[in-house]
Amino acid sequence: MTTTTWQWVEAEALRRIRARDWAPGDRIPDEADLAQEFGCSRATVNRALQELAHAGWLERKRKAGTRVALIPVRKATFEIAIIRRDIESQGKRPGYRLLHKTTLLPPAAIRDSLRLDDGTELIHLTALHLADEAPFCLEDRWLNPTTPGLDQADFERVSANEWLVQNAAFSGGGIEFFALPANVEVAQWFACPLGEALFAVERTTWAGATPITAVRLTYAPGYRMITTI
Amino acid sequence: MTTTTWQWVEAEALRRIRARDWAPGDRIPDEADLAQEFGCSRATVNRALQELAHAGWLERKRKAGTRVALIPVRKATFEIAIIRRDIESQGKRPGYRLLHKTTLLPPAAIRDSLRLDDGTELIHLTALHLADEAPFCLEDRWLNPTTPGLDQADFERVSANEWLVQNAAFSGGGIEFFALPANVEVAQWFACPLGEALFAVERTTWAGATPITAVRLTYAPGYRMITTI
DNA sequence: TAGTGGTCTAGACCACTCA
DNA sequence: GAGTGGTCTAGACCACTAT
Numbered sequence: 001m002t003t004t005t006w007q008w009v010e011a012e013a014l015r016r017i018r019a020r021d022w023a024p025g026d027r028i029p030d031e032a033d034l035a036q037e038f039g040c041s042r043a044t045v046n047r048a049l050q051e052l053a054h055a056g057w058l059e060r061k062r063k064a065g066t067r068v069a070l071i072p073v074r075k076a077t078f079e080i081a082i083i084r085r086d087i088e089s090q091g092k093r094p095g096y097r098l099l100h101k102t103t104l105l106p107p108a109a110i111r112d113s114l115r116l117d118d119g120t121e122l123i124h125l126t127a128l129h130l131a132d133e134a135p136f137c138l139e140d141r142w143l144n145p146t147t148p149g150l151d152q153a154d155f156e157r158v159s160a161n162e163w164l165v166q167n168a169a170f171s172g173g174g175i176e177f178f179a180l181p182a183n184v185e186v187a188q189w190f191a192c193p194l195g196e197a198l199f200a201v202e203r204t205t206w207a208g209a210t211p212i213t214a215v216r217l218t219y220a221p222g223y224r225m226i227t228t229i
Numbered sequence: 230m231t232t233t234t235w236q237w238v239e240a241e242a243l244r245r246i247r248a249r250d251w252a253p254g255d256r257i258p259d260e261a262d263l264a265q266e267f268g269c270s271r272a273t274v275n276r277a278l279q280e281l282a283h284a285g286w287l288e289r290k291r292k293a294g295t296r297v298a299l300i301p302v303r304k305a306t307f308e309i310a311i312i313r314r315d316i317e318s319q320g321k322r323p324g325y326r327l328l329h330k331t332t333l334l335p336p337a338a339i340r341d342s343l344r345l346d347d348g349t350e351l352i353h354l355t356a357l358h359l360a361d362e363a364p365f366c367l368e369d370r371w372l373n374p375t376t377p378g379l380d381q382a383d384f385e386r387v388s389a390n391e392w393l394v395q396n397a398a399f400s401g402g403g404i405e406f407f408a409l410p411a412n413v414e415v416a417q418w419f420a421c422p423l424g425e426a427l428f429a430v431e432r433t434t435w436a437g438a439t440p441i442t443a444v445r446l447t448y449a450p451g452y453r454m455i456t457t458i
Numbered sequence: 459t460a461g462t463g464g465t466c467t468a469g470a471c472c473a474c475t476c477a
Numbered sequence: 478g479a480g481t482g483g484t485c486t487a488g489a490c491c492a493c494t495a496t
Binding site (some may be wrong): 024056069071072076078081082085165172173174175177179181196197198199200205223224225227228229 | 300302304305310330403406407425434451456
């Protein structure tokens, strides 16, 4: 385990925060002083403290100095991966079936979440992702048909999830996680009781101000999304 | 909107990736060349490319150079906030009630997830978080009684959630998100039907190799965890 | 206005890893 | 062995903001 100077400074600063040598709300020494204390350059101290600020341990303001955050906001990150790889990482064989594809006017909820005009039609897809032949995840997606390159995509072979990740230039979006009771259709696919509690994710993605897609992924009973902090 | 040099370089590189000037799998020019092209120092290019690598757009290896990622893994972050602040940010008045507190042997699942010996007793708490007097979240927590300072914590007044965030030195842990059917107890608190689909989070947190706490937060019907990418 | 963090440079050396 | 990214330095100037 090699440790660079800035990593060492970061670790030492974090130790002091945890040991309350630097208590919440306290102002800590400025970069120049710390650089002298640690025998390194100010840029190195800056790198370390920026990491800690990014992680939520410190709050930094010009002129006001650096303070230990009163409420350490831990940030967890998770990867928006391709479903196929999620399945593969569980050691299972991924499968995919396109169930349905049409072009039509979206319901109001979708239209609003993508900020579309009243008359705009979207492509609607539903597809099933399989893990070792068992239903894993149901994909219900609305696609902006003007997305470049979309006409060359074959959603019978490649899931929209995968195609978009690799081909669409998206700049941002929103994600919501929630629980959902299985409706008739979902219960059939997952062979589970009606009303079964299922984990679901809704995402909207954008390329600047242009909507690309809105998708709901409903996972099979028992699925857990796992991450670390 | 001020744009620094490294942010400009980052944006330009991202533009080239999206425009497929630099296609997935391609090797891009090395830092020295880009620095010359952009008329800045190599350190500035390095800063920009590191950001893009961190975000999953690039894969960098010494000697092998920098390549555009074949599968761009977008990373989303969400904040592990105090429940009270989550409620406040929705414009509601937070409330808290301690329901139950005892010390006893944990069930096997908890014991294993915290890697405890067979005979180790833990503090068990259940508490209810309220938003505008309505049940918002049910907290079911197992606490390591050896956590420093714990004896001075008054969990009648301050939620364990809040006390731990502010007082426990934790270094890491795991988080799992899933859906759960309401059992009898939960259904009573939330005044919802038995079996209602609820969103839940389980976290374990550690101070190095020492377990601090394992908690399950079960949210009221309709709750959504929201974030952006 | 002055103090502090944010960025940038030119150059250097090191660490990793491909060939 | 050699090419490339990772880090570090000393110094400089800039941007923001508390006072």
